[in-house]
Amino acid sequence: MGAGTVMTVLTLLLMALATYCTRIGGYLLLNRQHIAPRTAKVMEAAPGCVLIAVLAPDFASGRMADLLALTVTLVAAMRCSLLVTVLVGIGSGWFFRMILPS
Template structure:
């Protein structure tokens, strides 16, 4: 049986996540963004991705460094979704194979 505090935490976290996802749409639905604001909104997903993979730059784990190199090569040739999939898959496989 799941603890009620744990269940409440999960439900509240899901609610907050949902609110942050739709919050931008609700607040900006009747606005026209300028060129600068549009550029910031388009760059945000890449910034989040970099903040997630940045710790791998200082890793001493060979699997992480090799996966980072593979992801970098994929990023120079492919769009974001295939790059993310290749990065996640290569990190998972290399960590499994190399430890």
């Protein structure tokens, strides 16, 4: 396994840990609190916003593979859950990068 692969896996694991910590931290802080409906809506939208912030730089690159993956992911987002959308985005990104030149 190359150094780049190790760094990629480490980055993914640290991102997963950070996500878990924010989720469990929010639960521990707010589990006995009353949350206003407007606040609840904002909190429900946050995971999607974080996902967009992480992925946006790749899609701004202008590479055809990334733009096609973005299109497929947007269609999935309109029809599927967040987990399925993430998996479709990862899979389509990998697929298009494999079949299309840089």
